Every structure is written in C-alpha cells, then in structure tokens.
Amino acid sequence: MTSNDSKTRKWVRIAQAEDIPLREGRSVQIAGREIAIFNLGERFLAVENRCPHRGGPLADGIVSGRTVVCPLHAWKVDLETGRVANRPEENPCMQVFPAAVREGVVMLELSVPEDQPNAFQSTSVAQQVPQISSMSACD
Amino acid sequence: MNRLVVVGNGMAGVGCVEQILKHAPKFEISVFGDETHVNYNRILLSSVLAGEKAADDIVLNPLDWYQKNNIQLRLGVRITEIDSIAKSLTGDDGSTTSFDKLLLATGSLPLIPPIDGAKKDGVYVFRNLNDTRALLDRAGHGVRAVVIGGGLLGLEAARGLQVRGCEVTVVHLMDTLMERQLDFTGGGYLKSKMECLGVRVLLEYSTASILGNGKVEGVAFKDGSTIEADIVVIAAGIRPNVELARKAGLQVNRGIVVSDFLETSHPDIFAVGECVEHRGTCYGLVAPLLEQGKILAATITGNKGPRFEGTVTAAKLKIMGVDVFSAGDFSEQAPGTDVVRYEDAALGIYKKLTLRDGKLMGAILVGDTSDSHRYMDWLRTHDDLTLHRRQLLFPGPSEDTGLDVAEMPDTKVVCGCLGVSKGAIIEAIHKKGINTLAQLKECTRASTGCGSCTEHCQQLLKAVVPEFHEESEKILCKCLPYSEEKLRDIVRGQRIFAVQEVLDIYGNGLGCEICKPALSYMMDMVWCGDHDEDRSARFINDRVHANIQKDGTFSVVPRIRGGVTSAKELRRIADVAEKYDVPMVKITGSQRIDLLGVKKSDLPKVWADLGMPSGQAYTKGVRMVKTCVGTDFCRFGVQDSTKAGIELERRLEHLFTPAKVKMGAVGCPRNCAEATVKDIGLVGQEGTWQVVVGGAAGKRVRKADLLITVESTEEALQAATLFFQYYRENANFLERTYDFIERVGIEKVRRETVYAPLAVQQGLRERLRKSKRLARDAWLEGDEPRQPTQFVQIEPIEKVCQ
Numbered sequence: 001m002t003s004n005d006s007k008t009r010k011w012v013r014i015a016q017a018e019d020i021p022l023r024e025g026r027s028v029q030i031a032g033r034e035i036a037i038f039n040l041g042e043r044f045l046a047v048e049n050r051c052p053h054r055g056g057p058l059a060d061g062i063v064s065g066r067t068v069v070c071p072l073h074a075w076k077v078d079l080e081t082g083r084v085a086n087r088p089e090e091n092p093c094m095q096v097f098p099a100a101v102r103e104g105v106v107m108l109e110l111s112v113p114e115d116q117p118n119a120f121q122s123t124s125v126a127q128q129v130p131q132i133s134s135m136s137a138c139d
Numbered sequence: 140m141n142r143l144v145v146v147g148n149g150m151a152g153v154g155c156v157e158q159i160l161k162h163a164p165k166f167e168i169s170v171f172g173d174e175t176h177v178n179y180n181r182i183l184l185s186s187v188l189a190g191e192k193a194a195d196d197i198v199l200n201p202l203d204w205y206q207k208n209n210i211q212l213r214l215g216v217r218i219t220e221i222d223s224i225a226k227s228l229t230g231d232d233g234s235t236t237s238f239d240k241l242l243l244a245t246g247s248l249p250l251i252p253p254i255d256g257a258k259k260d261g262v263y264v265f266r267n268l269n270d271t272r273a274l275l276d277r278a279g280h281g282v283r284a285v286v287i288g289g290g291l292l293g294l295e296a297a298r299g300l301q302v303r304g305c306e307v308t309v310v311h312l313m314d315t316l317m318e319r320q321l322d323f324t325g326g327g328y329l330k331s332k333m334e335c336l337g338v339r340v341l342l343e344y345s346t347a348s349i350l351g352n353g354k355v356e357g358v359a360f361k362d363g364s365t366i367e368a369d370i371v372v373i374a375a376g377i378r379p380n381v382e383l384a385r386k387a388g389l390q391v392n393r394g395i396v397v398s399d400f401l402e403t404s405h406p407d408i409f410a411v412g413e414c415v416e417h418r419g420t421c422y423g424l425v426a427p428l429l430e431q432g433k434i435l436a437a438t439i440t441g442n443k444g445p446r447f448e449g450t451v452t453a454a455k456l457k458i459m460g461v462d463v464f465s466a467g468d469f470s471e472q473a474p475g476t477d478v479v480r481y482e483d484a485a486l487g488i489y490k491k492l493t494l495r496d497g498k499l500m501g502a503i504l505v506g507d508t509s510d511s512h513r514y515m516d517w518l519r520t521h522d523d524l525t526l527h528r529r530q531l532l533f534p535g536p537s538e539d540t541g542l543d544v545a546e547m548p549d550t551k552v553v554c555g556c557l558g559v560s561k562g563a564i565i566e567a568i569h570k571k572g573i574n575t576l577a578q579l580k581e582c583t584r585a586s587t588g589c590g591s592c593t594e595h596c597q598q599l600l601k602a603v604v605p606e607f608h609e610e611s612e613k614i615l616c617k618c619l620p621y622s623e624e625k626l627r628d629i630v631r632g633q634r635i636f637a638v639q640e641v642l643d644i645y646g647n648g649l650g651c652e653i654c655k656p657a658l659s660y661m662m663d664m665v666w667c668g669d670h671d672e673d674r675s676a677r678f679i680n681d682r683v684h685a686n687i688q689k690d691g692t693f694s695v696v697p698r699i700r701g702g703v704t705s706a707k708e709l710r711r712i713a714d715v716a717e718k719y720d721v722p723m724v725k726i727t728g729s730q731r732i733d734l735l736g737v738k739k740s741d742l743p744k745v746w747a748d749l750g751m752p753s754g755q756a757y758t759k760g761v762r763m764v765k766t767c768v769g770t771d772f773c774r775f776g777v778q779d780s781t782k783a784g785i786e787l788e789r790r791l792e793h794l795f796t797p798a799k800v801k802m803g804a805v806g807c808p809r810n811c812a813e814a815t816v817k818d819i820g821l822v823g824q825e826g827t828w829q830v831v832v833g834g835a836a837g838k839r840v841r842k843a844d845l846l847i848t849v850e851s852t853e854e855a856l857q858a859a860t861l862f863f864q865y866y867r868e869n870a871n872f873l874e875r876t877y878d879f880i881e882r883v884g885i886e887k888v889r890r891e892t893v894y895a896p897l898a899v900q901q902g903l904r905e906r907l908r909k910s911k912r913l914a915r916d917a918w919l920e921g922d923e924p925r926q927p928t929q930f931v932q933i934e935p936i937e938k939v940c941q
Binding site for chain 1: 618639649650651652655656673674675676677678679682687689690691926927928932933934935936937939940
C-alpha cells in the first residue's frame with residue numbers, strides 16, 4: 001500500500017469479534033471508507049466493501065473459503081489478495097486491509113492523517129498486534 | 140455342420156449360446172422359446188413392474204442379434220417331447236426337429252403352494268414378461284394386493300405394485316423375511332424398511348385359501364382370519380422345470396442331474412441354468428448360471444476341460460432405498476464359526492460376517508451394501524483374513540477409497556453376474572475402440588446383470604478412454620461431487636443437521652454460492668425446519684428477508700393473501716412509503732405491492748410499521764396465490780376462487796421450496812388469474828376443481844398439467860398440498876415445478892402423490908405439517924434479530940477522522 005506523505009498507518013479498534021458471525025461479513029464506515037470485515041473462524045480478513053464489477057456490497061456475500069461471492073453478480077473476490085478470482089483476464093483488484101483480533105476486539109490497520117493524533121485512543125495496543133503477512137497486493 | 144438345438148430362450152440358454160459363438164462356429168443353431176419375446180434380463184422384471192424401466196430396456200438380445208449370428212429362432216413354441224434315441228424333438232405346434240447336440244435350458248417354474256382357489260381370476264405369478272404385463276394391467280390406485288411370499292421376488296413384486304398405487308400386504312409363512320438370505324435380525328431390519336415404504340408385512344401367516352366367487356375377493360389364513368384383496372400374487376419360490384427331461388429318461392432329482400462339465404446322463408444332451416442340479420445344488424441366481432454356460436460352451440465345442448465346481452451365491456434385493464445383500468453361508472451353528480456384527484438401529488444398518496479358520500464364509504448387509512464387492516471377493520478367493528480382523532467392517536483409510544481400478548489385477552472379476560474380468564474390459568476397450576458404457580455393455584456384457592458394477596465399469600472407462608464422459612447424474616457443484624438426490628440420502632441417512640458438516644465430511648470443506656444455499660434448503664426440507672439453520676450458508680436475501688437491489692438497497696413486499704387487501708392496509712402501506720422515503724411503490728404482476736429502495740437498516744422498522752407478514756418475494760419459497768374475484772362479485776364465477784386461494788396461501792405461506800412457487804386460483808375456465816401457467820393452479824368448473832401443476836409464464840411458457848379433478852374445495856387444497864410437499868422433497872434446488880415435472884413425468888408425480896397409497900400420502904402430509912408447525916413469519920425477526928448486527932452496519936469502537 002502506498003502511503004500518503006501526510007498519512008501514517010495505525011491499528012484501529014473496530015468491533016467486538018462476536019458481532020461478526022462465523023463465515024459472514026459486516027460493513028463498517030471508517031476513515032472515509034466503507035470496509036467489509038469477514039470472520040473466517042481462525043482469522044478475520046477485510047476488503048473494500050465495493051465489488052469492482054458494479055459496486056455490490058461484498059459484506060453481504062457468501063463466503064467460500066478465503067473468497068467472498070458478491071451478492072449482485074457472483075464475482076469472487078479473494079480476501080487475501082483483493083483480486084477477482086473468476087475474472088482473471090480483467091485483473092481488477094480491490095484494496096485489502098490487514099486485520100487482527102486482540103482481546104476479543106477486531107482491529108484493522110488503516111492509513112490515517114498524521115496531524116490527528118487524537119484519533120487514536122491507544123497506539124500502544126496497536127503496536128502489540130502481531131504483524132499480518134497478507135498485505136494489499138495491488139498498487 | 141452339426142445341428143445344435145437349444146430348448147429355452149432365457150438368460151442361461153442364450154448366455155451359453157453367446158459363449159459357444161466365441162468358440163469356432165461349428166454349429167447350425169436353433170433356439171426354441173415358449174415365451175414370445177427375445178431374450179431379456181429376467182432379473183430386471185421388478186424394475187419394469189416398478190416403472191423404473193420399460194420392457195424394451197431389459198432386452199438382452201434383440202432380433203437382429205439372432206439373425207446376425209445365423210441362429211434360427213422359434214418363439215412361442217413349447218417342446219413337448221424328446222426322442223433321445225432318434226435324437227429329435229416334438230413341439231406343441233406339431234413340428235419335429237432333429238438334433239446332433241441338445242441343450243436344455245428350460246429354467247424354472249413358479250412354485251404354487253397347495254392353496255384352495257389359486258386358479259381364481261385375479262391370482263397372478265411373477266415370473267416372466269407376460270406375468271409382469273398382466274400385473275401392470277391390473278395394478279393401479281386403490282387396488283388391494285396381497286403378495287404371498289416374503290422372499291426376494293415377493294418383496295420386489297410388492298414394492299413394484301405399491302409404486303403403481305396398490306395397497307400392498309406381504310404375507311409370509313416364516314417368522315422373518317427372506318429367511319434364505321437373512322438371519323432373524325437382518326429380516327427385522329428389512330421388515331421395518333418395507334413398512335417405512337408403506338408395504339404391510341404379515342409374518343407367520345399360512346394361507347389356507349383364496350376367497351371369492353370366481354374372482355379374488357380376499358385371502359383366508361389357517362388361523363381363521365381373512366383379509367380383503369383385489370389381486371393376489373403368488374411368489375412362494377421356484378422349482379426347476381424338469382418335466383421334459385424326465386419324460387426323455389434323463390437322470391433327474393430335483394433338477395436335471397449334470398456333471399462338472401454340464402453333461403446329462405445322455406451323451407448328446409446337455410443342460411444349463413435353473414433347471415439343473417449340480418452336486419446336489421440347484422442355482423437360482425444369475426451369476427452361477429452364466430458361469431455354467433461358459434463351461435458348457437467349452438464342453439460342447441470340443442474344448443472340454445474347465446469344470447464347474449459350484450460357487451458362492453449372492454443375492455441383492457433390487458428395491459430402491461432398501462439395500463440388502465447376502466452371500467455365502469451366514470449360519471452361526473457350525474463349530475468354529477466366528478461372527479462379526481454391526482448394528483445401528485437408528486440408521487437401519489445391519490452387517491454380519493461369518494468366518495471360519497480365518498476365512499469369510501458369509502455376509503449379510505442391510506441398509507448399506509457399499510462393501511458388498513469386497514466381501515464377494517473374499518468369498519471367492521478364500522483369502523485368509525486374520526491380518527484384517529480389526530478392519531473387516533470398517534476398512535482402514537488406505538482401503539477406504541473403494542475399489543481402486545488402477546490397482547486391480549487384470550484377472551479380478553468386475554462384473555460378478557457375467558463373470559467379466561478387468562482384463563477383458565480393458566482388452567475390449569482397446570481392441571474395439573469402445574468409449575461409452577452402452578458400447579461396453581454390448582461388447583462385453585459387463586454390468587448387464589444386476590447392474591451393481593456399473594460404477595466400476597465407468598471408472599475403468601474413465602481411466603482408459605480419455606474422452607469418456609460419465610453418463611451419470613448431475614453433481615451439485617465441484618465442492619461436493621454428489622447428485623442432490625444422493626445428498627438428500629446422505630443428510631437423511633447419516634443424520635446431518637448442519638451445512639458445514641456436509642461440506643466438511645463429504646466435500647472440500649469450503650462450499651460456495653451454489654452448494655451452500657442448496658444444502659441450506661436441503662436441511663430445512665429433510666428435517667422439516669427442526670435443525671440448526673446456518674445463516675452464513677444462505678444468500679443475503681435470506682439473511683435479512685428482503686430482496687437485494689442493484690444499489691445494495693432492498694425491496695419489501697408484504698403478504699397480501701390472494702391479492703385481497705383493505706383501505707386500512709393500503710393506507711398503512713402509503714404511510715410507510717412516505718415515512719421511509721421509498722423511491723418507488725409498484726404494483727407487481729402477482730397482485731402485490733412492492734416498496735423498492737429500502738435501506739437494510741430500515742427493514743425492521745418498515746416491517747413493524749406495515750404490520751403485515753413477509754410475502755417471501757426475496758426467497759425460494761411460497762410466493763403467492765393469484766386469484767380472480769370468484770363468486771362474490773363476478774357474474775361468471777362458479778367456484779369461490781378467492782376464498783380457496785387465500786386458504787391455499789395460508790396453508791403454505793412461510794415455507795421454503797426448491798425454487799419459487801407461484802400459484803393461482805380461478806373461479807371459472809375464463810382463467811382471469813392465469814392459474815394454468817402457475818406452478819400450482821386451481822381451476823374452478825361447475826361442480827369440480829381441476830388441480831393443475833407445472834405451468835410457467837416466465838423465461839418459458841408452459842401450460843400446466845392436470846394433476847387431478849376433484850369435487851370439493853377441500854379435496855382440491857389437499858391435492859395441491861400433496862404435490863407441493865412432493866415437489867419440495869424431490870426436486871433439485873432451483874428446479875422449477877415445470878422442469879421438475881418434465882424430468883420426472885406427470886404420470887409418476889400423480890402415482891406418487893394423489894394416487895399414492897394412503898400411507899405414502901399420510902407421510903407427505905405429516906412432514907408438511909411438521910414443517911409448517913416450525914415455519915414462522917421471517918419478518919418477526921425485525922423485533923428479535925438473530926444477531927445484534929443482522930440489519931445494521933458496525934459502529935467502529937474507535938473513531939478516526941479522515
């Protein structure tokens with residue numbers, strides 16, 4: 001992910017893990033974006049809540065392994081890479097966001113403006129979050 | 140050229156001729172058959188009776204086969220005499236035929252126990268195609284049938300008749316069914332399975348006489364009791380047909396006595412099949428008879444050498460849904476017999492193996508016959524099983540993948556009935572350029588017997604022929620390589636209540652947008668709603684009970700039963716539309732009102748304000764019943780279609796179905812509410828209702844088929860709901876009624892719904908009642924969401940400004 005000069009990456013506390021049912025997604029509006037977060041049981045994954053095809057709400061899709069199927073026209077978005085699995089030739093790509101659960105709270109790593117330190121109640125919690133290997137694959 | 144005459148045009152006789160043709164064609168062959176048909180597969184007569192196959196489907200050798208091989212065929216001629224000195228035959232048509240070699244394949248005759256009145260009109264046997272046709276002519280809805288004999292044939296006949304609509308009772312002399320193939324416990328499992336199908340079973344009933352004045356009216360038993368009957372089928376066993384041989388002076392005991400080379404006591408006369416007795420045993424199953432044919436073919440063509448040394452017999456009951464297999468000696472009395480047993484009463488599975496000296500002696504399988512090939516092999520090879528003792532009933536993981544066709548040695552027999560080895564199949568595939576199952580059947584005869592090796596034959600074709608496409612059923616999707624029919628069996632049989640469990644055990648563990656909703660429906664249908672519904676496996680519409688639109692908003696269609704509303708209701712709808720800024724309010728084609736463009740988070744409030752139940756416009760479920768004004772105001776109406784339609788909608792609403800179900804009810808044949816192009820339609824006429832099903836006016840246009848015509852509105856509703864539940868239970872997911880009916884056939888649908896035996900109808904009704912009891916208006920979830928974030932976006936715990 002490219003990072004704007006005036007922005008920095010921070011871990012942000014989003015929701016109680018139990019608010020996202022197993023193998024379902026929920027959307028959240030944060031930092032000027034709408035993000036879909038999915039509970040895959042052993043981990044959580046997050047992607048822009050806008051299908052690259054016609055903007056369908058991915059959070060409402062059926063989860064199939066680590067992909068989600070858009071409820072409008074069944075495009076399949078890989079939640080790890082952001083790529084569309086069943087349209088390889090068109091190669092559209094979605095932004096994905098590192099996600100993690102700490103003490104029952106789902107957290108997302110987001111880029112936020114640097115001049116707003118008040119935005120974070122606690123950066124120390126975020127620093128304890130283990131780094132996730134899967135990062136956005138598209139730039 | 141030597142003249143070979145064959146008496147008997149059945150499986151054993153013609154099977155032997157096929158083998159003879161494989162040796163040098165040194166004979167001029169004539170075949171006499173007293174039936175008027177070419178050689179057919181007698182084992183499959185029960186499938187013809189049950190309607191699974193047509194008479195033409197079971198033909199083994201069509202007329203042109205006889206012509207092609209220069210065989211003179213005489214049908215409908217019974218040979219009445221053999222002059223064994225002059226070597227000639229006399230037929231009942233007065234003809235005489237001389238022979239150099241004679242082959243007797245006269246088969247067997249039904250055993251008729253001494254019962255008074257067995258000659259009455261309405262008494263049948265079930266042995267050949269003519270018997271089957273006669274039974275088919277008489278069988279039908281409501282006909283009371285009594286089958287005397289609870290053996291293989293009797294049970295298959297019983298099920299066949301029952302499928303044809305008869306109310307069937309099986310009467311058996313012994314205290315357990317199929318006592319020659321099953322022990323007492325196995326017989327008990329079989330009995331309960333037959334009873335589940337709706338066949339009544341009476342054990343330890345000895346038939347004294349058949350009642351009726353010239354025509355069957357009932358059956359009387361030796362204990363003095365009687366039951367009423369319209370037809371009686373005697374299936375008490377068979378006896379070798381040996382009259383001709385006896386008159387000719389051949390040595391005959393129970394059967395025609397033959398040597399290991401199938402020779403009779405006359406040097407030029409041979410015998411094969413059910414009519415022979417070899418080392419004191421008469422065989423009545425197809426596999427040993429075809430083996431005899433092979434050996435006799437060698438003997439008679441001057442290649443005498445191979446011996447028939449007797450064989451292990453195996454029997455398989457051919458009733459769909461009732462798996463029974465038995466082979467070898469299952470008695471426990473002989474000293475040194477070990478018994479291995481497994482039972483699961485809830486699943487109806489019973490397995491028993493008998494072993495002596497570490498070798499398998501016999502096997503009984505009820506409810507799950509998937510391992511029968513393995514046991515049959517062990518019985519044939521006499522393998523020492525000492526090392527396998529712990530895995531006899533449950534093969535270890537390496538063996539669990541079934542018969543691996545690649546690992547199989549070439550000598551291994553694939554088709555047990557016809558004795559075709561893997562090597563023979565591979566050779567045929569290569570030499571004859573075979574690439575379909577039909578060609579393989581024609582060329583090698585493999586899988587033309589009982590058919591249980593079909594899967595292995597397909598696997599071999601697949602392995603050897605790159606372009607082979609399986610002619611098997613359609614699988615649900617790549618996550619789960621089974622047909623939906625098979626999956627329904629799995630869910631029911633293995634008692635699985637959760638979608639993910641099916642995926643984990645039988646599939647790839649992931650699932651997708653195709654199989655997950657299909658399995659969700661299956662769970663709901665099989666368990667009548669009494670299961671753990673997994674919302675994550677359902678489409679978004681079924682998670683929030685509204686229809687998702689292209690912009691991510693939803694449409695809301697309240698239930699307006701029969702299209703009849705009120706000023707008050709309309710006012711509420713109007714208020715809701717204003718309060719929530721609904722961008723479009725539309726009258727639908729289904730006499731309902733659609734509020735389009737509602738935000739997900741507003742759904743619970745919209746439902747509460749409407750105060751109306753869900754119209755299920757978003758799901759594969761009961762949509763609506765469109766009605767005309769019927770008799771209340773219309774000048775032409777002859778039936779109260781509005782009331783009937785509202786009642787039908789009330790009885791079925793809130794239920795899920797394989798695909799959407801749209802219904803209609805019209806009060807006269809003018810058909811103003813278009814009932815004849817609906818999934819289910821009630822068409823009112825003077826004094827009657829026509830119940831029609833499978834209509835369509837969407838992507839396709841199709842006029843509905845008539846299910847039944849009845850007099851009262853209640854009967855019409857009953858017929859419609861019977862079909863509704865039958866469709867729920869048997870259609871594939873997303874299969875509309877019109878596709879379902881074209882796949883299954885309206886005749887079968889009628890036979891299994893409105894003309895089904897009472898017990899079957901009651902079963903359908905009971906399961907529908909249970910589903911209905913547990914079904915609820917989905918919009919009640921607005922007040923009690925299943926989950927706190929069901930309808931809302933997540934509010935982030937931590938706020939971040941942009």
